[in-house]
Amino acid sequence: MVDGIFDSHAHYDDDAFDADRDRLLRSLASHGVRRVMNVGSSMESSRTGIQLGKEYDFLYSSVGVHPDSAREICDETLREICDETLRELAELAREPKVRALGEIGLDYHYEDNCPREIQIPAFERQLALAKELDIPVIIHTREAVNDTLALLKKYQPRGIVHCFSGSVEMAKEVLKLGMYIGFTGVLTFKNARKAVEVVQYAPADRLLIETDCPYMAPEPLRGRRCDSTMLQYTLARMAELKGLTPEEMAAITWKNACTVYGLPE
Numbered sequence: 165m166v167d168g169i170f171d172s173h174a175h176y177d178d179d180a181f182d183a184d185r186d187r188l189l190r191s192l193a194s195h196g197v198r199r200v201m202n203v204g205s206s207m208e209s210s211r212t213g214i215q216l217g218k219e220y221d222f223l224y225s226s227v228g229v230h231p232d233s234a235r236e237i238c239d240e241t242l243r244e245i246c247d248e249t250l251r252e253l254a255e256l257a258r259e260p261k262v263r264a265l266g267e268i269g270l271d272y273h274y275e276d277n278c279p280r281e282i283q284i285p286a287f288e289r290q291l292a293l294a295k296e297l298d299i300p301v302i303i304h305t306r307e308a309v310n311d312t313l314a315l316l317k318k319y320q321p322r323g324i325v326h327c328f329s330g331s332v333e334m335a336k337e338v339l340k341l342g343m344y345i346g347f348t349g350v351l352t353f354k355n356a357r358k359a360v361e362v363v364q365y366a367p368a369d370r371l372l373i374e375t376d377c378p379y380m381a382p383e384p385l386r387g388r389r390c391d392s393t394m395l396q397y398t399l400a401r402m403a404e405l406k407g408l409t410p411e412e413m414a415a416i417t418w419k420n421a422c423t424v425y426g427l428p429e
Contacts, residue, residue: 166399166410167196170421171392172346173267173302173326173374176202176223177212180378180389188391189220195393196414198222201374201425203267203302203326205230207249210256217261224425226264226302227256231271234278234286245289253290257297263425265294266302267326273307284311291319300424302326303343313337324424327376328362335362339370344424346372349382349390352401363405371406372424373398373417 176185192200202217202225204210210227217225229236229249237249257265268290270283294301300323305312309330316338325338326346338345345366351359363371373395381390382397396410403413422429 165196166396166414167198168414168418169197169373169392169395169399170199170201170418171197171375171377171395172201172324172372172417172421172425173203173348174200174377174392175205175209175379176200176216176377177204177209178378181391188393189223192222192392195396197392197395198418199224199421199427200392201226201263201421203264204228205267206233207236207252210253214256214259214262217259224261224263224427225259226266227253227259227262228264228266228268228290228302229253229286230267230304231269231283231287232274232277234283237286237289238282245285250289250293254293254297257293257299262299263427264300264302264323265290265297266323267304268301269304270308270312271304271306280308280311284315288315288319291315291321294321294323295319300324300426305330309334316341316343322424324372326372326374327380328359330362331358332361332365335366339366344370344372344420346374347398347402348374348376348380349386349394349398350380351405352382352397353386354383360405363402368406368408368413368416369420371402371417372420373402
């Protein structure tokens with residue numbers, strides 16, 4: 165077992181963990197997981213993540229509104245930005261253990277959940293807020309490459325494109341912006357051709373490992389509820405692709421996560 169793992173993207177506020185959250189979180193150190201970033205996806209989950217950070221020393225949090233919840237920021241009827249929500253988001257972002265704004269972005273795969281006419285202004289205002297607060301962002305993008313890259317180039321944020329599913333060409337653009345790229349258990353899937361190509365292409369000092377739990381459990385645990393104890397599989401696969409030992413890969417991704425989130429190593 166490899167020690168010193170940083171799960172750079174998790175959702176322990178999710179109700180999938182209601183039955184055993186405390187027991188699971190307290191067990192992570194025995195599985196080599198020493199830090200976790202709990203990522204907000206709505207105003208409610210952002211608030212809950214902050215509370216988790218107060219309960220567990222090793223857990224930090226981000227706050228933000230996922231594209232599926234973009235109506236919290238942009239009123240669908242009036243097509244107006246909700247300044248009150250943005251003010252609260254800014255207040256939450258100033259909490260001591262909040263280290264990023266996210267996850268924010270665009271998701272056109274599930275556009276029925278929220279139309280892009282709502283997603284885009286909500287994303288843009290959160291990018292602007294991150295610049296104003298000088299904190300990194302955690303980007304979610306699915307089937308929205310062109311619009312995502314256009315806004316990232318416009319605002320030039322620092323941060324992460326998480327659960328990376330794009331091509332090497334997209335990775336090149338993200339890396340040019342100085343951003344990091346996160347990979348989940350998808351990297352271990354047999355059909356993960358694009359993810360494998362990007363990990364092989366990208367420099368090791370820009371890579372992160374993450375669970376996105378409770379989703380994206382790696383092989384051979386695919387289909388189960390995911391949690392940070394499963395990162396050993398993702399780490400081993402990334403190390404193999406980079407020609408490194410799992411211990412070396414853990415040290416590199418630990419340093420990368422600490423750097424992007426502004427934490428001591």
